Amino acid sequence: MAEKQKRVAFGALGIFIFLCIWYAATTLTSLGKVMPDPITVLAGFFTAFVEPIGTHSMIMHILVSLRRMLIPYFFGGVLGVLVGILMGWYKLADAILMPYIQMIRPIPPIAWIPLSIVWFGFDEGSKYFLIFLACFFTIALTTYNGVHSVDETLVRAARMLGAKDNQLFTSIVLPTTVPYIFSGLQVALGSAWATIVAAEMIRSSEGVGWLIISGQEVGNMTQIMVGIMAIALTGLLITSIMRGVESKLCAWTVRGK
Amino acid sequence: MKDKKKFQINKYIFISILSICFGIFVWWLVTDGLGIFRSNALPSPVKVFESFIKKWYETKPDGATLLEHLIASLQVALGGYVIGAVIGIPLGIFMAWNDKIDMCVRPVFDLVRTIPGVAWTSVMVTLVGIGFLSKALVIFISAMVAMVINSYSGIKQTKTVHLWVGQTFGASNWELLTKIAIPSALPMIFTGLDVALGSAWTTLVAAELLASTKGLGFMIQQARGIFRLDIVIVGMIVIAITGAVLSTIIQWLGRKMIKGGRT
Amino acid sequence: MANKEPKVRVQNLTKKFGDLLVLDNLNFEVEEGEFLCIVGPTGCGKTTFLNSLTRLYQPTAGEILVNGIPVDPKKQNISYIFQEYSSFPWLTVEQNIRFGLEIKKIPKEEADANVEEMLDIVGLTKFRNYYPSQLSISMLQRVAIARAFATKPELLLMDEPYGQLDIDLRFKLEDELIKLWKKTGTTVLFITHNIEEAVYLSQKIMVLTNKPTSVKTVLDNPLPLPRDVVSEEFVALRNKVTDLIKWW
Numbered sequence: 001m002a003e004k005q006k007r008v009a010f011g012a013l014g015i016f017i018f019l020c021i022w023y024a025a026t027t028l029t030s031l032g033k034v035m036p037d038p039i040t041v042l043a044g045f046f047t048a049f050v051e052p053i054g055t056h057s058m059i060m061h062i063l064v065s066l067r068r069m070l071i072p073y074f075f076g077g078v079l080g081v082l083v084g085i086l087m088g089w090y091k092l093a094d095a096i097l098m099p100y101i102q103m104i105r106p107i108p109p110i111a112w113i114p115l116s117i118v119w120f121g122f123d124e125g126s127k128y129f130l131i132f133l134a135c136f137f138t139i140a141l142t143t144y145n146g147v148h149s150v151d152e153t154l155v156r157a158a159r160m161l162g163a164k165d166n167q168l169f170t171s172i173v174l175p176t177t178v179p180y181i182f183s184g185l186q187v188a189l190g191s192a193w194a195t196i197v198a199a200e201m202i203r204s205s206e207g208v209g210w211l212i213i214s215g216q217e218v219g220n221m222t223q224i225m226v227g228i229m230a231i232a233l234t235g236l237l238i239t240s241i242m243r244g245v246e247s248k249l250c251a252w253t254v255r256g257k
Numbered sequence: 258m259k260d261k262k263k264f265q266i267n268k269y270i271f272i273s274i275l276s277i278c279f280g281i282f283v284w285w286l287v288t289d290g291l292g293i294f295r296s297n298a299l300p301s302p303v304k305v306f307e308s309f310i311k312k313w314y315e316t317k318p319d320g321a322t323l324l325e326h327l328i329a330s331l332q333v334a335l336g337g338y339v340i341g342a343v344i345g346i347p348l349g350i351f352m353a354w355n356d357k358i359d360m361c362v363r364p365v366f367d368l369v370r371t372i373p374g375v376a377w378t379s380v381m382v383t384l385v386g387i388g389f390l391s392k393a394l395v396i397f398i399s400a401m402v403a404m405v406i407n408s409y410s411g412i413k414q415t416k417t418v419h420l421w422v423g424q425t426f427g428a429s430n431w432e433l434l435t436k437i438a439i440p441s442a443l444p445m446i447f448t449g450l451d452v453a454l455g456s457a458w459t460t461l462v463a464a465e466l467l468a469s470t471k472g473l474g475f476m477i478q479q480a481r482g483i484f485r486l487d488i489v490i491v492g493m494i495v496i497a498i499t500g501a502v503l504s505t506i507i508q509w510l511g512r513k514m515i516k517g518g519r520t
Numbered sequence: 521m522a523n524k525e526p527k528v529r530v531q532n533l534t535k536k537f538g539d540l541l542v543l544d545n546l547n548f549e550v551e552e553g554e555f556l557c558i559v560g561p562t563g564c565g566k567t568t569f570l571n572s573l574t575r576l577y578q579p580t581a582g583e584i585l586v587n588g589i590p591v592d593p594k595k596q597n598i599s600y601i602f603q604e605y606s607s608f609p610w611l612t613v614e615q616n617i618r619f620g621l622e623i624k625k626i627p628k629e630e631a632d633a634n635v636e637e638m639l640d641i642v643g644l645t646k647f648r649n650y651y652p653s654q655l656s657i658s659m660l661q662r663v664a665i666a667r668a669f670a671t672k673p674e675l676l677l678m679d680e681p682y683g684q685l686d687i688d689l690r691f692k693l694e695d696e697l698i699k700l701w702k703k704t705g706t707t708v709l710f711i712t713h714n715i716e717e718a719v720y721l722s723q724k725i726m727v728l729t730n731k732p733t734s735v736k737t738v739l740d741n742p743l744p745l746p747r748d749v750v751s752e753e754f755v756a757l758r759n760k761v762t763d764l765i766k767w768w
């Protein structure tokens with residue numbers, strides 16, 4: 001399609017203009033004293049794949065951060081979906097658990113960092129805990145909203161036709177809820193990524209967040225920008241993968257497109 | 258029938274209250290009650306409540322009262338937030354309205370938005386040093402990103418038929434934007450204000466944990482260093498309440514401003 | 521009538537979407553004050569036709585002249601009533617009706633008078649401060665009609681405005697429309713797939729062909745107003761139009 005080609009062309013132009021402004025700002029003005037130009041940053045980024053920064057190469061930093069994020073993301077997701085469905089379906093579970101969720105959710109996951117360090121030490125444990133918190137509440141609540149959005153008349157119609165609870169669940173509740181779950185997973189992914197970066201910046205010895213903070217400590221702006229680039233690209237990659245999975249699995253929803 | 262329903266709702270509220278009471282009781286039991294956790298691992302609810310009261314007038318151990326920390330945090334958060342909104346909303350609207358600008362700026366913006374606000378802390382600290390400005394700049398970026406995304410999609414969701422009505426009446430491009438697209442995007446813009454507030458507040462806490470000499474994030478980080486977990490929890494509670502109150506204000510404002518029963 | 525310029529003159533109107541030819545060389549004229557109904561088989565591009573007429577879609581070829589000059593909503597007083605519900609949800613009934621008047625910068629006193637008149641005619645005076653979300657579907661469509669008539673348009677385009685209404689409401693609104701048309705002397709182009717509606721309302725009926733759309737024929741509708749849907753002449757004309765539309 002011509003429209004698509006136009007889009008790509010303008011997009012490339014946009015990025016090119018952005019890089020030009022960046023380049024001009026750093027080479028022509030005094031900003032260059034503190035900020036490296038884009039070529040240096042790009043070169044630094046690719047060099048980092050072969051020459052390690054600290055004890056790891058770039059790919060290892062990214063993988064370490066991803067592992068820290070994905071393991072608790074998985075558990076937070078599974079548990080969040082289960083609790084969300086439980087609360088959505090059973091009023092009693094709703095009444096018991098909802099007050100806790102409502103009380104704990106307004107606390108930003110990042111604010112748990114000091115407590116998690118005391119409870120789980122400086123190692124992986126505290127990071128897993130944080131990411132779990134960052135994912136669990138979001139996913140539980142969106143799932144809960146999904147179950148609540150199920151059309152009452154559909155449920156009544158199915159009941160009248162003699163559907164059992166488990167049939168109701170698989171044929172009505174689940175299809176309605178899945179798009180909600182995905183939107184929750186999507187939001188949680190973004191917030192998990194932000195949280196892991198923050199957690200690594202506060203205490204770690206490797207990972208993309210560490211790249212930035214160790215750059216700050218020695219005043220190496222190039223390393224900071226390389227770290228930011230790694231964060232942006234990895235973030236973009238995982239959200240695109242998530243969106244791809246979503247559009248495959250929920251082809252019937254508008255959100256999936 | 259109606260009474261029965263009312264009774265049902267009351268029953269569940271009662272269960273909720275009971276559930277909370279039970280939770281606090283268990284918390285008390287494992288700390289003060291049976292002494293399973295010491296106060297440097299999990300302070301008792303009584304202790305947290307005491308510290309909460311005390312911290313309003315005591316500057317120990319971090320050099321400022323709770324109110325001073327709160328005001329310091331609010332200043333930075335709201336400063337960055339307001340500037341982020343003032344720049345982000347028009348930028349999002351403009352991007353959505355102008356196709357060519359949209360196609361140019363979109364990819365750059367999509368890349369920037371995946372960078373969590375905290376990550377900018379290092380850049381800003383290196384550029385302008387630790388202080389009000391670096392934090393405000395970081396918050397400005399994270400608030401602005403959320404504002405741009407939401408006002409952008411608000412404008413993009415304008416119904417074609419509404420624009421057609423304007424066009425067939427002979428409205429100019431500017432009138433189409435100000436009389437149709439913006440009013441119809443208003444609910445999304447307010448969603449953006451709410452989301453941006455959340456992300457500004459979260460980013461602030463992170464920035465204060467990392468680089469600060471005052472503020473709620475600084476307070477809990479300091480308290481953690483000397484194992485005063487009661488103050489850590491007090492700080493977390495105040496952060497949560499403040500965030501919730503600010504968000505409620507925005508939502509209330511939204512309900513006032515958005516006409517026609519749309520939410 | 522060669523010396524008198526028709527209200528609307530369409531010449532060689534053609535519209536393609538990519539390679540798909542939707543409108544194929546349409547030619548026709550509409551006289552001042554005429555009520556023309558446009559009927560045709562489902563999916564024959566009636567809406568595309570009307571949208572091309574107002575430049576919502578840019579025609580691929582051909583010319584549309586209103587009063588002898590190329591159509592331009594900024595210069596000519598045109599109103600359009602859409603098939604979808606098009607009232608602005610953020611404006612009250614009164615503000616919705618006033619919308620076109622504000623765009624056209626009509627002086628306040630005149631605008632006020634027009635709005636009052638329209639509120640009265642469509643019977644929404646009591647509901648003037650209601651928002652669309654508080655109104656029923658038929659009221660919403662009446663708001664759209666009032667908004668369109670409030671600017672006293674010289675040309676009114678209607679795209680199946682009553683397509684989704686109950687039959688009794690439709691009759692009521694059709695009568696209202698005839699009343700308004702007689703009162704204002706507006707030229708009306710009314711698209712519908714409902715042949716009975718077309719025969720009931722129109723002075724002329726234009727029948728379109730299947731895609732790619734062209735004008736099959738234009739019929740006169742001389743039946744006197746108000747019309748009786750069960751009279752012999754009415755049924756005869758209705759059957760005639762039905763036969764013209766049949767493509768099976």
